Amino acid sequence: MATIQEALLIAFDLHQDRRLDEADAIYRQILDALPGHVMALHLRGILLGQSGRLEEGCALIRQAIAGDGAQPDFHTNLAGLLEALGRLDEALDSMVQAATLDPTRLVQLNDFAMRSLKAGRPGEAAKALRVATGLQPLSIELRCNLAVALAANRQGAAAAAERRIALLLAPDAAEMLRLLGEYLLPLGRQAPDGEAVRTLRRALILDPLHHGIWNGLGRLHKEAGRLTEARRAYESGLAVDPAAAELWNNRSNVLKGQGDLETALAGQRRAAALQPDEIGIRSNLGDALLLAGHPEEALANTQAVLALAPDLGESRLLRALALLTLGRFEEGWAAWEDRWTVQPWLFAAGRFPQPAWMGRPLGGNRLLIWGEQGIGDEIQFASLLPLLVRAGVSCVLECEPRLVPLFARSLPEVEVVARGWPPDPDLTRTEAAAPDRPPIAAQIPAGSLPRLLADAKGVPLSAAPYLLADPARVSGFRAAIPVGTLAVGIAWHTTNPKHGRSRNIPLRVLAHALHRPGVRIVVLQYGDWTQEIAALTAExxxxGGLPGLDPWSDLDGLAAAVAAVDLVVCIDNVTVHLAGALGRPTCALLPYAAEWRWLRDRTDTPWYPTVTLCRQQAPKDWSVPLRLARQRLDELAGG
Structure with missing residues (x-):
């Protein structure tokens, strides 16, 4: 007859061979004879856990610990079952007990933290690593991992402190300095002489051939808006490692911000060639292709990216923009609905509880239309509202507060409400607010209207001109212009961070192109340009500007000023939308790679019948658009 120890060894061998039922039978026989046998309790607890009976397994291992709490294996295995049950705080306590008894068990504690971090639970990871560093305070790896967890948990100052401790433990580690510099970045310490810059420069002294340090320095400068310094840092990194795809990618992003789109595209192609399977780099290539005026290639690239990562929101949006740019409206408007997966649209999704309108009759109830993009977009898409009104749809429009007076005058049959965060409570109501006010039965963002209001080929419809400027203010502004003078309103600048550098024209260049006897150049541009205007006047x-007009805050006044001039010559900013929606003769000065709404290779636009598109024939070359605008001015002056 076998002894208890022999029986336990037999059961353990069966257990190892995955003959769980036979092993369990022997464990139970041992426990019938000796109910408090700690090793049998422990091993049967593990077996039950492996069989899916997690709660029973935990109970048995706890009994084993009650009999002998000095066994680190007991605590480690209990932690594993508790983690499988999702009882993470208890699992962490057990891992801490195991590591306290046996410092080599810190490996399991660190692994638990990394699993928690990967699962999106940085708080749990930080808690585990706090304990780990308490047990082994001189471990550089644990300090670094703790800093990662703290940073992910938005505890930037604490993360930087842990990095500094790690740095004290290894003061000559360039990689440590790089990581520390990058963790200082979100703390607002990225000034040119700030702590983050000093830390990264110290790392470069230790290892000037570390391209990752140059990359970190470039990222720091870019986040602070110092694009020239960022470009230099990335190029320094490429000088030491020309095969660093990340550096080519990041340099291209800086070049986009500087308006050097062709160079950005060349660099992005290089990055994609170096890492053809890196989805982020391939997606950025699609963006660079579209910005540089290659929508066909951008579409092909984006389709290839989506074949590998169908849920990548940025590429889905790029696909929509490429299709719309190419005039493939039917596909483009459908793809445009994917914009809700990326910023800034992501933050506006689900603002209203009503169901999305799909074009069906509302039975006398009201439809809510809400603007979800920039002011120019709101003006553009609002040109569809008169079509809805004519079709008998009762409309409520939520819009940018500065547009309310203009829209209310121009769309008298539409209820116009200023956008608020959160929305006006009346707009979120699904029941009737009053007997004479039917409920809002459906809602639709304004940018989704073209999908429903288009011709058979998807070409967008438009009721433009549909805006009506304040007649009294129009008369007042016209009176400020000398009698017999041809008034040309101009706007030449946008603060758009992505497109501004390619769209903007120097005021001096534009003014000289339009200067001729009998012409008054009227400033419609927001911002303070007093010195530049005075210099031109001296020539x-x-x-000059118009008295009492603030083009930024007073959009109703800007509309009146646009209506008061004879011709508008402007870049792609809000002024061109106002001019088109007011039906004023307009020359839109467009960059080589114009935004999707202006399509390609045409001088007219389906949105605004009175707008003539004057396109660059080569990047950065405004000679052709300015010549066309001058010809239009000469025609008016001659007439």
């Missing part, structure tokens, strides 16, 4: 150019 004999008749240029």
């Amino acid at each position: 004999g150019i008749d240029i």
Whole structure:
């Protein structure tokens, strides 16, 4: 007859061979004879856990610990079952007990933290690593991992402190300095002489051939808006490692911000060639292709990316923009609905509880239309509202507060409400607010209207001109312009961070192109340009603003000013939308790779019948658009 120890060894061998039922039978026989046998309790607890009976397994291992709490294996295996049950705080306590008894068990504690971090639970990871560093305070790896967890948990100052401790433990580690510099970045310490810059420069002294340090320095400068310094840092990194795809990618992003789109595209192609399977780099290539004016290639690239990562929101949006740019409207408007997966649209999704309108009759109930993009977009898409009104749809429009007076006057049959965060409570109501006010039965973002209101080929419809400026203010502004003078309103600048550098024209260049006797150049541009305008006046150019007009805050006044001039010549900013929606003769000065709404290779636009598109024939070359605008001005002056 076998002894208890022999029986336990037989059961253990069966257990190892995955003959669980036979092993369990022997464990139970041992426990019938000796109910408090700690090793049998422990091993049967593990077996039950492996069989899916997690709660029973935990109970048995706890009994084993009650009999002998000095066994680190007992605590480690209990932690594993508790983690499988999702009881993470208890699992962490057991891992801490195991590591306290046996410092080599810190490996399991660290692994638990990394699993928690990967699962999106940085708080649990930080808690585990706090304990681990308490048990082994001189471990550089644990300090670094703790810093990662703290940073992910938005505890930037604590993360930087842990990095500094790690740095004290290894003061000459360039990689440590790089990581520390990058963790200082979100703490607002990225000034040119700030702590983050000093830390990264110290790392470069230790290892000037570390391209990752140059990359970190470039990222730091870019986040602070110092694009020239960022470009230099990335190029320094490429000088030491020309095969660093990440550096080519990041340099291209800086070049986009500087308006050097062709160079950005060349660099992005290089990055994609170096890492053809890196989805982020391939997606950025699609963006660079579209910005540089290659929508066909951008579409092909984006389709290839989506074949590998169908849920990548940025590429889905790029696909929509490429299709719309190419005039493939039917596909483009459908793809445009994917914009809700990326910023800034992501934050506006689900603002209203009503169901999305799909074009069906509302039975006398009201439809909510809400603007979800920039002011120019709101003006553009609002040109569809008169079509809805004519079709008998009762409309409520939520819009940018500065547009309310203009829209209310121009769309008298539409209820216009200023956008608020959160929305006006009346707009979120699904029941009737009053007997004479039917409920809002459905809602639709304004940018989704073209999908429903288009011709058979998807070409967008438009009721433009549909805006009506304040007649009294129009008369007042016109009175400020000398009698017999041809008034040309101009706007030349946008603060758009992505497109501004390719769209903007120097005021001096534009004013000289339009200067001629009998012409008053009227400033419709927001911002303070007093010195530049004074310098042009001193040269004999008749240029000036209109009294009492603030083009930024007073959009209703800006509309009146646009209506008061004879011709508008402007870049792609809000002014061109106002001019088109008011039906004013307009020359839109467009960059080589114009935004999707202006399509390609045409001088007219389906949105605004009175707008003529004057396109660059080569990047950064405004000679052709300015010549076309001058010809239009000469025609008016001659007439």
